[in-house]
Amino acid sequence: MFQLFHHQSTAKVNHQIYAPVDGEVIDLIKVKDPVFSQHTLGQGFAVLPSDGIIFAPVSGQVTLVASTRHAIYLRMANGLDVLLHLGLNTADLHGRPFKIHVTDGQQVKGGQRIASMNRLQIKAAGMSDTVVVVITNSAERLAQLQVNYGPIFGGHRLGWATVKD
Template sequence: MFGFFKHKEKEVKKDVTEPSGATGLLPLNSQDFVMPIEGDIIPITEVEDPVFSEKMMGDGFAIVPTKGLVVSPVDGVIMNVFPTKHAIGIKSKQGHEILIHVGLETVNLKGEGFTALVKEGDQVSKGTELLTFDLDYIKKSASSTVTPVIFTNAANVTVKKQGAVKQGDNGIVSVQ
């Protein structure tokens, strides 16, 4: 799963405004990011998978979903839709790479219960529907519904709220 953004980087650079600055990334202010899923925010360190909880892929947070819909949290481009449809990679117009990974061990479901609504290279805006998933099926068939939202190339992720959030809420996350 590591490096999943790398293979499309040259192709994507044509479609996304390249940021400038020392880190190559522009800040992602709390108004630039909306909640991709309705549910309860938990710290990434509480995810029961060390790849996420130990921040091996990057910093972020997780959501325990209450509805089976993922929307784009940013304006940007779809970089990757995993063949099993359980995860989507997005590059924001500020240059941040975001992985939304629905559930834990959901790769083993081989796409069952998931419907991708976008494809690689699609331009998206905040709130664009990306993916639907059968929440009941995932509860029965996977180890967890916890959905990590990871910034794979960000240095400083600030989450200003824990607990219940509605899809589309903003003012909760900022990234440097």
């Protein structure tokens, strides 16, 4: 009986979404990049950051840290693939504004500090420091994504995602 309750609470935790950074959570449609705003890569949300400390948006395994350090891919235990994208068009900065504290294959907990970005360096290059979180296999696996928009502290829960049966 207790295992049943433990299993349910673990499953619920596996669906939680966390703020990747302090700031203002906005709808993906408001992001000034059509790849994200038109949901080309999947469903998600963005944060207009007020800080540069980056937290894991979900619990799961790091599947890839981009060589340019502007993107981290994670896979949740429920099979959802999540892209954490730091800034817009920031691959062109060749990793300079980013410090990544995780490696491929590492398990992380939602809300865990995993990176930092130098927002001033990004803005000085004429780029946006908007942080984007996208579920890249939304079409195949995502049943529902619930996100609370507005101000948030990085690492705090801001919503949840459920998978298709």
